[in-house]
Amino acid sequence: MNRKWTKNEIEYLENEWGSQSVPAIAKALDRTEIAVTNKAWKLGLGRFTMSGDYITLYELFAALGYKAYTGTFKYFTNNGLPYRVQKVHNSKRVRVININSFWKWAEENKEIIDFSNTKENFLGKEPKWVAEKRKLDFINPNKKSIRKWTKEDDEKLIFMCNSGKYSCHEIAETLNRSRQAISSRASKLNVCIKKTKSCKRISxxxxxxxxxxxxxxxxxxxxxxxxxxxxxxxxxxxxxxxxxxxxxxxxxxxx
CATH class of the missing domain: 1.10.10 (Arc Repressor Mutant, subunit A)
Structure with missing residues (x-):
């Protein structure tokens, strides 16, 4: 015979859902894992990893706008992303991260993260510095991917170089590429860029x-x-x- 859920048990489940693993909650309540997950579903608590202060790394990267999971995972974890592996149920394990820990790490690693594809408060209330970083990332929208040079790009580059009127910076602005990319491509196409004084001191x-x-x-x-x-x-x-x-x-x- 199924044991009825008490008010205290329901409160415990609601408070711990997403913070503790399903097996831990089941053990604390002296119930089966199936009973716990079924009750959570009936209470409308949502998926385990979308509750509480944790989300999966896959969900985090998707929210940031990164499509490739494996490459992003290696890049971020090599830079110290503080995730942990958590058992959900039936021996299933997922990589999760505490949202507050992510923001603390993100502030220390601003340069490697691109917020241009995120909406305001995409993970709940976000730190104040994120809005300014998002604006900066919009200025360089192509930094996450390597764009191939098209025939039209090459024609524009050749024309601007042969005219002798445009500096490397001006060409880079027009084609929305870095100066390094412009210099490298001009060298491949055997065209010269207008030389400017590189020894100019900055204020x-x-x-x-x-x-x-x-x-x-x-x-x-x-x-x-x-x-x-x-x-x-x-x-x-x-x-x-x-x-x-x-x-x-x-x-x-x-x-």
Whole structure:
């Protein structure tokens, strides 16, 4: 005979659904896993991994707009994504992540994440810095994929190079590609780009703006487009920032 669910048992199930595994909940309530999942379904608690503070990595990547799971998983986990493997029921295991832990990790790894395909509050209430990062990611929409050069692209590039009127930056702006991509393609097509002075010094204000954008997680292509400076200049500034922070950390350790 089926045992009726008490008010306390229902409250426990609602509170723990999505936080503890189904086997753990079943053991705590002295019920079968099937009984627990059936009751959760009747209560409208939804899928196990969409409840509480956890979601699966697959669902996270889908929400971020990444289509390829395997490559994204390796890329993110190699950079320390704090996930864990959780048993759901019937020995099924899934990779899940705590949403708060994700946001903490994301803030420390802004540069490797693209928010341009996400809507506001796509994982519930989001940190304030995400809105600014989303705007930055819209500036460089092609950073997640490598676009093939079309015949029309090549014709535009050849025309702009042969005219002698356009700098590498101007061509990159027109074709919506990085300066490095333009230089590489021009070399393959055996055409020359108008030379500009590369030794131009940048102002203190520009350096400070580069550092601000780097801290916000903007990539080099985005910063280059926004400030009209070369990617090499940005990388030099980034390296300088890194070396300074390293020396500061070393001094703190010695103290």
């Amino acid at each position: 203190k204000e520009t350096k400070e703006e580069i550092e601000r954008l780097i801290k916000q997680g903007a990539d080099t292509v985005t910063i280059s487009k926004m400030l009209n400076v070369s990617q090499k200049t940005i990388l030099r500034q980034k390296k300088k920032m890194y070396n300074i922070s390293q020396s500061v950390n070393n001094r703190n350790i010695n103290i």
